Amino acid sequence: MYCVQCEQSNKGGCAVKVGSCGKTADVADLQDVLLRVMEGVSVYADRAAKAGARDAAVDAFTPHAWFTTLTNVNFDASRFESLIAEALAMRERARLLAQGAGADLSDLPEPATWNPGTSAAELAEAAPMAAIQRFMDRDGPSITGLRNLILYGLKGTAAYSEHARVLGQEEAAVSAEFHRISAFLASDPTDMNALLAEALATGGLNLKVMELLDAANTGRFGHPEVTMVRMTPVAGKAILVSGHDMGDLEAILKQTEGKGINVYTHGELLPANTYPGLKAYPHLAGNYGGAWQDQQKDFAAFPGAIVMTSNCLINPEIKGYQDRIFTAGPVGWQGLPHIENHDFAPVIACALAQPGFAEDAPEQRIPAGFGRNTVMGVADTLLGMIKDGDVKNLFLIGGCDGARPGRNYFHDLAMATPKDSLILTLGCGKFRFNREDLGEIKGVPRVLDMGQCNDAYSAIQVAVAVAGALGCEVNDLPLHYGISWFEQKATAVLLTMLHLGLKRIHLGPTLPQFLTPEVLGVLVEKFEIRPTGDAREDLARMLEAA
Incomplete structure (x- = not known):
């Protein structure tokens, strides 16, 4: 191959x-x-x-x-x-x-x-x-x-x-x-x-x-609402839903009502906990684990059934949980049971047969749900903070996470951002820093979780609206991009950003290897794409250009 x-x-x-x-x-x-x-x-x-x-x-x-x-x-x-x-x-x-x-x-x-x-x-x-x-x-x-x-x-x-x-x-x-x-x-x-x-x-x-x-x-499911999402488990039988498909999550929540099973999100489904139509289910217990590349550790430790609804699946046989993981939709692994027609009865039976969590873990919650509707709803406040100088810079830090060395860059970049800046984040890249306490500005959390990788749409809409209100182009905003790429959804989002003419995107931890230096040279010249380097040096360059 x-x-x-x-x-x-x-x-x-x-x-x-x-x-x-x-x-x-x-x-x-x-x-x-x-x-x-x-x-x-x-x-x-x-x-x-x-x-x-x-x-x-x-x-x-x-x-x-x-x-x-x-x-x-x-x-x-x-x-x-x-x-x-x-x-x-x-x-x-x-x-x-x-x-x-x-x-x-x-x-x-x-x-x-x-x-x-x-x-x-x-x-x-x-x-x-x-x-x-x-x-x-x-x-x-x-x-x-x-x-x-x-x-x-x-x-x-x-x-x-x-x-x-x-x-x-x-x-x-x-x-x-x-x-x-x-x-x-x-x-x-x-x-x-x-x-x-x-x-x-x-x-x-x-x-x-x-x-x-x-x-x-x-x-x-309604527009996301600011929600303090629980990140630690509670006692009881459990199902873990990973991937991106909120329709499958909804079907599981409906089919587990009254069965004494708690349902948890994993990875890119964390934002599902902020949608009114989903968080209305009391047995949606929060999020368990981190980004996709940690799933073998997370899934092996999870005492219940697991459902993969979309990317990103890793070999379940290495850690020995293949007898309690199921695939759905486009997902498949040789020998794993595949759910058809949204009938999750086998998953429910598996969850009931597993021990579940014996007791509540110490409670830990993080804020999420800063979708475009929420942010635009307080647009006047945000614009006032920018005009008054309380917020001097905006950073979009996120994208697809992965296991390659160098991805701590996005944690380091987030931690180094000035205290008078806000961080918009989306995708599973946010797991690098979303449990860090980066403080607030006038009651607004500095880290605003905008959702899944596809919610780049929300970030784009917010940027366009802020630029319009300030009477400038998006590229003239003090808005800086630290984008982690991994697979083809990230490629599509990157092409969308280029289609919109966005420039000075710091992309990493490596540039796409299917592009030759000749082609990358064209993209660098036209869009000023920059490979990620040292986080503090890149930050200094971003702030200098603001």
Whole structure:
């Protein structure tokens, strides 16, 4: 296998039998094949859309299929064999749709006609046709890296789109744009300027998708409220829900009512404790554990059942809790039970059979729930604090956490920020410092937890509103970015920030290794992207530019 899609890809790529994430070469090959076929699906869907036709089933399958290929989501080879067969059927369905609409079906790119087969042997033989190395050898690392920038951005966008779709929020125009960009990739483009333009278009698409997801979450569960979230367990039987999917969390809360089971969030689901529609359940007991990379320690110590609703899953067999962890939605691991149709009865039975927590742990709580609605609700106060000089700088510190050395940078940066500054944070990167007491400014906590990684939408809306009220551009605000990236959702958010023209982003702990120095040079020149270095030196540079 050769994989460069996430920050775990060491020395320029995972060219090994098993990736840093635990993904086998067989699964990596199947994911490449699936995406190549899905590009073919989009070729026909795009041409059908241009002829005025669409198919809701094709549009619904697309983000789900792409989502399964993200880092730490699905490791189950048998599931990918089934998905490829379904993708081939969807491609034929989209072809017939386009043909019926009178679309031009001449000059089709390879993914529209390629047949990798469906058996394990056929797929293994076909895999080199979809492998990154083929395109590296043929088109060179810079062009392939730029295509991967779009590909990985689309993966992140697909994940957010799927989160919104399962909550009832989807738009034909969003699906059409996704298919258009995916179809562009299917043609294996080589023009660098066109590739850069489509990378920014992917960021624009992701902005719209994050808006849809925001509407899905707030429409279903209400706007986040400032909440002191309990971070330590209470006595009783327990279920731990990890990932990002608040719809699954809601289903578990409903199905456990009256059963004497406490439900805890983990990782990126911590913000769920601040939504009125979810915190109304008295057995939502708070958050347990930290960011995803600590899950093997957290899950091994958790005396109940565990559900993974989306990324980020790590091998459960190493620490021996595979008999009490379940997967849902796009997630998969060979041999783990998978929840279908939101029926969590097996999880409940498992939780009741486990010992649970024997007693309450000492209570510890942290503030969360500073979504855009909350922050904009006190916009006058915030603007007054900025105009009066009580708040001199704003920092956006967060993103995807990970295990690579150097990620303490984001803790160190947060701890070094001046006391007259506010920190907006989101994603699991906040676990680096969200239990630290950084004080308050006139009663406002200095650390404002804005939610999940997709709630970058909230941070963007707040920044735009503050800039508008102050009569300046966002890049003229005393707003500084310390962004940790790990996988493809972070790539999508980064492309959104670039689409909006945001500059001087400190990105780390490493820059994406799928981009060559040539391509990074273009991004550095155009957007002033800066690799993270020494936290205090970077902070001094940020403050000097303010």
